[in-house]
Amino acid sequence: MANPTVRLLRALYFASERERGATAKDKMTHALGSLAELAPGKAVRILALKACDRYCESSGSNNDPSVRKAAAQTIRAIAVRASAHLADGGPRDIWVKKVLPTAFLGLHDKDAKVASLWKDVWDEGGSTAIDSTDRDDVFGVLLQEKLLPYIVKATVLALQSTSWANRKAGCAVLNELTDINILAPTPRSTNDDVSLSAEDVNRLKQRAKASSILLSECVQIISRNRVWDGKGDVVKAGTAIAGKWSASSSPRTNGDISTGTWPLIMTKDCQDDLFQGDGWFKNASPREDNDEVGCDDANVTPAETEEEDAALDLSAENELADDEQPNGENVESDIEGDNQTVIRPVVFSGFCKVLLDQALREGSSSTEGVLPYKAAALSGLTALLKSVEPVKGSPDYDDIIQHQQFIYDIVAPSLYSFAADSQTSSEKKPPLLIAKTLECLAASMYDGVGSDSNSQGDDYKDVVGLMKFFSVTASKTPAWTVRQMSAQSAASLVSKMPSAILRKNNVVTTTLALADIALKDKKFWKVRLSGLELLLSLVDRVGKQKVSAVDSDNQLILEAILPYKERIIAVARKCLADNEAQVTAAASRISLTMAWWP
Numbered sequence: 001m002a003n004p005t006v007r008l009l010r011a012l013y014f015a016s017e018r019e020r021g022a023t024a025k026d027k028m029t030h031a032l033g034s035l036a037e038l039a040p041g042k043a044v045r046i047l048a049l050k051a052c053d054r055y056c057e058s059s060g061s062n063n064d065p066s067v068r069k070a071a072a073q074t075i076r077a078i079a080v081r082a083s084a085h086l087a088d089g090g091p092r093d094i095w096v097k098k099v100l101p102t103a104f105l106g107l108h109d110k111d112a113k114v115a116s117l118w119k120d121v122w123d124e125g126g127s128t129a130i131d132s133t134d135r136d137d138v139f140g141v142l143l144q145e146k147l148l149p150y151i152v153k154a155t156v157l158a159l160q161s162t163s164w165a166n167r168k169a170g171c172a173v174l175n176e177l178t179d180i181n182i183l184a185p186t187p188r189s190t191n192d193d194v195s196l197s198a199e200d201v202n203r204l205k206q207r208a209k210a211s212s213i214l215l216s217e218c219v220q221i222i223s224r225n226r227v228w229d230g231k232g233d234v235v236k237a238g239t240a241i242a243g244k245w246s247a248s249s250s251p252r253t254n255g256d257i258s259t260g261t262w263p264l265i266m267t268k269d270c271q272d273d274l275f276q277g278d279g280w281f282k283n284a285s286p287r288e289d290n291d292e293v294g295c296d297d298a299n300v301t302p303a304e305t306e307e308e309d310a311a312l313d314l315s316a317e318n319e320l321a322d323d324e325q326p327n328g329e330n331v332e333s334d335i336e337g338d339n340q341t342v343i344r345p346v347v348f349s350g351f352c353k354v355l356l357d358q359a360l361r362e363g364s365s366s367t368e369g370v371l372p373y374k375a376a377a378l379s380g381l382t383a384l385l386k387s388v389e390p391v392k393g394s395p396d397y398d399d400i401i402q403h404q405q406f407i408y409d410i411v412a413p414s415l416y417s418f419a420a421d422s423q424t425s426s427e428k429k430p431p432l433l434i435a436k437t438l439e440c441l442a443a444s445m446y447d448g449v450g451s452d453s454n455s456q457g458d459d460y461k462d463v464v465g466l467m468k469f470f471s472v473t474a475s476k477t478p479a480w481t482v483r484q485m486s487a488q489s490a491a492s493l494v495s496k497m498p499s500a501i502l503r504k505n506n507v508v509t510t511t512l513a514l515a516d517i518a519l520k521d522k523k524f525w526k527v528r529l530s531g532l533e534l535l536l537s538l539v540d541r542v543g544k545q546k547v548s549a550v551d552s553d554n555q556l557i558l559e560a561i562l563p564y565k566e567r568i569i570a571v572a573r574k575c576l577a578d579n580e581a582q583v584t585a586a587a588s589r590i591s592l593t594m595a596w597w598p
Contacts, residue, residue: 006043017070033077044085052102060163072117079124086128101154108172139203145182152210168230174237183211184244212263212343215241223354232376239380243387266348268406274350355381378436385443404446415441416460431479438485442492450497463497471514480524487518487530491537499553503560525580532586539593
């Protein structure tokens with residue numbers, strides 16, 4: 001016969017789910033928390049597990065706010081009023097492996113009240129549960145990193161969920177973990193000793209494995225062609241993770257270090273791969289299946305309804321030996337213990353190809369949700385390209401430049417063709433996509449772009465033609481975002497083109513003409529700012545000459561620009577009276593940069 005305390009605990013939880021009155025529901029959960037302090041630990045743990053499951057299941061087509069709130073209130077009541085139970089997670093360690101990861105996902109619930117309840121669980125239960133046992137696999141200071149393997153497992157399940165709300169919550173978790181640099185390489189010491197301790201090595205391995213799992217899941221979702229509300233969040237999360245690891249990788253090392261393999265590799269030897277060695281672009285077509293199976297508008301079957309009550313059956317709380325064996329034989333596998341899964345790193349160029357295909361593929365952009373997703377794919381590609389910035393003088397500088405050139409040859413033809421067709425095609429293309437395309441084209445440029453501009457038929461390599469293209473685009477389009485990005489793209493081109501091309505008179509005059517077009521915009525200050533940034537990129541190429549060591553290339557650039565000195569200074573002085581502070585600041589930088597010119 002079941003313990004009366006356990007039966008009452010079950011009844012309170014069941015009643016709190018069905019109760020519609022807020023006051024009565026609060027009193028029930030208050031009583032449940034007080035009763036949980038007296039109940040057996042096994043019963044409290046199984047109740048917590050079932051509450052977590054109910055929370056995750058009650059969304060999408062099964063959306064039930066009252067069930068989600070009741071589950072959150074139940075866990076909070078246990079954490080606040082029966083916190084002694086948090087020190088004993090049982091053989092399955094459910095507080096660390098299940099409840100706290102679910103609470104971290106719940107922090108991002110769209111219902112502010114529910115998110116607040118989960119925050120109390122996270123704050124109250126985190127330190128107690130994690131410090132209750134001696135652990136060798138706990139790293140870092142933040143609780144998020146201490147629970148990283150289990151948060152990763154919960155997040156993957158959320159991303160694979162048929163509920164869009166769960167997917168969005170999973171993406172929010174990824175963005176938060178990336179923002180606080182947990183899904184990123186560990187910080188390196190600033191001293192000369194670059195060796196890593198055993199703990200640092202294990203910490204880096206855990207971060208790399210977690211990032212690999214999550215990045216792999218994001219890339220697989222992105223590679224499918226179906227678009228759903230919130231898929232742009234997956235792009236943002238995936239590119240954020242990739243950007244953290246690409247910034248610390250290089251074509252020379254490909255991320256292969258003594259601690260394992262980077263989640264993202266930069267190589268020219270895997271042109272047909274999305275994941276290393278998979279031949280994705282050669283052997284597989286874009287996947288359409290298994291992305292929306294059982295999506296939010298799916299019908300609920302009678303069997304699913306019958307299972308709801310069965311999930312609340314706590315009649316066997318006192319006979320949990322079959323579920324919680326001390327020897328751990330029935331313990332569900334977790335991430336760090338799953339050695340069967342082979343995680344292959346994502347190839348940088350393959351990820352760029354997938355994002356480009358998602359953004360520029362054929363199909364109507366007017367369909368609801370498609371245009372924002374395509375814009376998000378281009379923004380993600382821009383962020384990914386910008387994450388790789390070579391440092392002059394570093395051992396990897398030449399290798400990174402060569403890899404950037406390799407990527408430019410992959411993405412630039414499609415980007416240039418899309419932007420150029422928007423001027424000649426009878427089909428009107430959204431200005432948002434044109435602006436994002438120009439921004440992406442600018443991000444793909446590398447130091448020395450155009451040095452092989454003699455290639456026939458490659459318009460995207462002809463930097464003189466590109467400057468004219470940006471100027472024509474800015475003069476003909478009515479969309480201010482396109483005018484802004486035309487000037488900013490030209491600024492990127494000016495800062496990275498070879499000095500021998502920049503010194504040409506037609507390049508300098510085209511640059512000045514484009515800047516004039518942008519500065520004539522009286523309505524949008526961002527367009528005026530982009531014009532000044534173009535001028536600033538031009539005068540910055542001169543650098544600061546020293547009498548003792550004159551740079552011949554910079555001196556020749558100075559001589560090419562010098563005839564237009566008064567024109568540039570006059571424009572900068574005029575902009576000092578602009579109403580926008582950022583515009584006046586850019587004008588001041590131009591005047592300061594040219595102050596020493598003869």
